[in-house]
Amino acid sequence: MKSIIWFLLFFFCFTCLTAQNDKIDLKIFGHLQYNLNDIDNTNSSYFSLGEQDFFITSTFTDRISFLGETVVKYDNSTSSKFAPSIERAQLKYDYYKNHSLIIGKIHTPVNYWNDVYHHGRLFFPVIERPLSFSYYIPVHTLGARLQGQNLGDLNFGYDLMVGNGISMSDIGGQTTDLSYLASVYIQPWDDSRFGISYFNDKMTENGAGVHSGHSSAISNYEGSVDFKLFCMSAAYFGEKIEFLSELTHNRTNTDSLGVSTNYSGFAYLGWRINGNNKTPYILFDYLNISDKELHSIPTLIQKMGVGYKYDISHKVNVKFQLERILKGEDHFFHDAPGKHQSNFQIQFSYGL
16 A cells, blocks of 8 residues: 555656656556456466556756656455566667667666567567567666667667576675676667677575566576576567567576577567558467576467457557467466466557
8 A cells, every 4th residue: 555655656746856856757557458268178367457657757958858657457465466676777878879778677678679668568569478488588788888889881789687596685685796788789670670688697595676577487496596697589570561570589597407498489470451550460479498497487388379459549559369378387377277278369559
């Protein structure tokens, strides 16, 4: 209750500032969803309220700006099952041409998806994030980031970042080991981006602070973990064709079981038709986490789906998605006692 009251006060203050200061921009994103699931011939049907995202930007000077993102989302520990969460709070200083210093809580720029999309489902090409985000992608990092954008003929970009590790929280941790990231990409054509990244974190004790984004899938192992993540992304969102591919190679090392190698691959292909506001699409998502993995939970999941997105306007869209999930032993899907699942989902997304 206290967190909700503080959030409402925070939101009220920013609303008042927005009304008096044209340099502050407040946007609100959210989504509603209907789910029809078949899990080993056991059916369920329900509506769900998705994340409600309060997105704030402000310009202090020609060189200094602020971005804040606070989301009210599902939280099983509260009586209402919802609670506010600070997802991003970052200051950006453009110190030289297209080079910037960013400090604060940031979406870790490990791949295209996490660097480009925020929590507003309005901009997602499909209904949900790739499977890897629930298991080992470090969604958020609290730290400092050097960024360069649109450099040279190939629109080269880079990110160098140091920050709190996966096991730390937004207020610190009991270790001196920080996480490190290096990422580069090019944009040779309009609406394209091709990039690679490397993320390294040495966790003294296994765990996932709230800011990491994948705390639900952490194993019970409490020892140290040497965590390395390699990502490759290829994206093109043109007037007719949309394509996104995310590949990851995760390698962890523990004193108990040694080296574990994990893989994931996500692919999306869409075709915009009839005035570019209707997009049928297909998707494939694959996740393979080794039996020797101790940071997260070993699993094998394959998801295939078809969908249709209709942009009612640039502020409202609806997605229809039919998907089939084949999985091995997986304790993250607590409501799925079997190995096969079929889902039909309708998602209504909006931005104000």
